[in-house]
Amino acid sequence: MTLTETGESRINGYLFVLERSLGSFLPADVVRDAVREIESHVRERVASTDAMPNEREALERILAELGPPLRVAQAYSAERTIDEAVATGRVVPMLRAVWTLALRTFVGSAIATGLFSAYAAGIGFLAIAALKPIFPNNVGLIVRNGGPWQLGAQFPLPPGATVHGGYWIIPVSIACGVGVLVFAHTTTRHYLTAWGKRRRPEL
Amino acid sequence: MSHETWQEQLRRGSLDLAILLTVSDGPRYGLAIIQHLEAFTDLVVTEGTIYPILGRLTRDGLLSAEWVEGEAPHARKYYSLTRAGAKRLSTMKAEWRAFAEKIERLMASSERHAS
Numbered sequence: 654m655t656l657t658e659t660g661e662s663r664i665n666g667y668l669f670v671l672e673r674s675l676g677s678f679l680p681a682d683v684v685r686d687a688v689r690e691i692e693s694h695v696r697e698r699v700a701s702t703d704a705m706p707n708e709r710e711a712l713e714r715i716l717a718e719l720g721p722p723l724r725v726a727q728a729y730s731a732e733r734t735i736d737e738a739v740a741t742g743r744v745v746p747m748l749r750a751v752w753t754l755a756l757r758t759f760v761g762s763a764i765a766t767g768l769f770s771a772y773a774a775g776i777g778f779l780a781i782a783a784l785k786p787i788f789p790n791n792v793g794l795i796v797r798n799g800g801p802w803q804l805g806a807q808f809p810l811p812p813g814a815t816v817h818g819g820y821w822i823i824p825v826s827i828a829c830g831v832g833v834l835v836f837a838h839t840t841t842r843h844y845l846t847a848w849g850k851r852r853r854p855e856l
Numbered sequence: 857m858s859h860e861t862w863q864e865q866l867r868r869g870s871l872d873l874a875i876l877l878t879v880s881d882g883p884r885y886g887l888a889i890i891q892h893l894e895a896f897t898d899l900v901v902t903e904g905t906i907y908p909i910l911g912r913l914t915r916d917g918l919l920s921a922e923w924v925e926g927e928a929p930h931a932r933k934y935y936s937l938t939r940a941g942a943k944r945l946s947t948m949k950a951e952w953r954a955f956a957e958k959i960e961r962l963m964a965s966s967e968r969h970a971s
Binding site: 687689690691692693694696697698700718719720724725728729731732733736 | 885886887890902903904905907908909911912915923928929930931932933
């Protein structure tokens, strides 16, 4: 089947959406290669297809079998996420990879719960350090009815609660926060590396 | 787990093996791999999702990929099994046969007891 201008526009539109979707998370050279391969697939299908009953229907059938561009991009995303996370060690790709694995297996979801909790705890410690100078009477070790009740912030303080400890809580919180975040990040990277190695052959 | 989820997991779990088997007798380009899979199985639901898997198998060193120009009006990307891929395929085939044999034995035993 030889395409008319309308048919060419339809293919170009499909490839444009695919390119834009892939470009949001893949390097440019990988996007170029992926789009070139998908275009080769479409051209091959078009060349071997009869334009009956009409070009539009034939082309739509080819593109439907290929899948919507966002669905194809999503499949690329699922396959690349873990590799990108291990290679770069960046926080966002790593969290995305942990989330992807959490959706696949029960063990993955249990590990993700632990890791996300550790990240949240680390951020919590750093938040205490940041808020203490601003709200000295609401942030710190909060004691209620004579016993320790909470390490954190309360707005307003509940009746019978007092904030103990001075500004020493700032360096302690920073140390704890950084320590917990480094631990969470290192553990996450080890986990993703181990998961990636399980797939790879012994080269 | 719903029946559809179970079927989907089976399909996904066997796609890597099916793709490696498809290129084991010589290099094939993407569409030829899909057509071969479609001829023998119903593993390909959405054609476009096969390409990311081919990309992953290539990054993992199981396949090698090469663009070939001039064979058709458009370039084709051919995939071949690497030495590591052949080794992995051999392991996967043995594991698949052993697994299928165990399940088959279990089903036969269950059917014997039921009758």
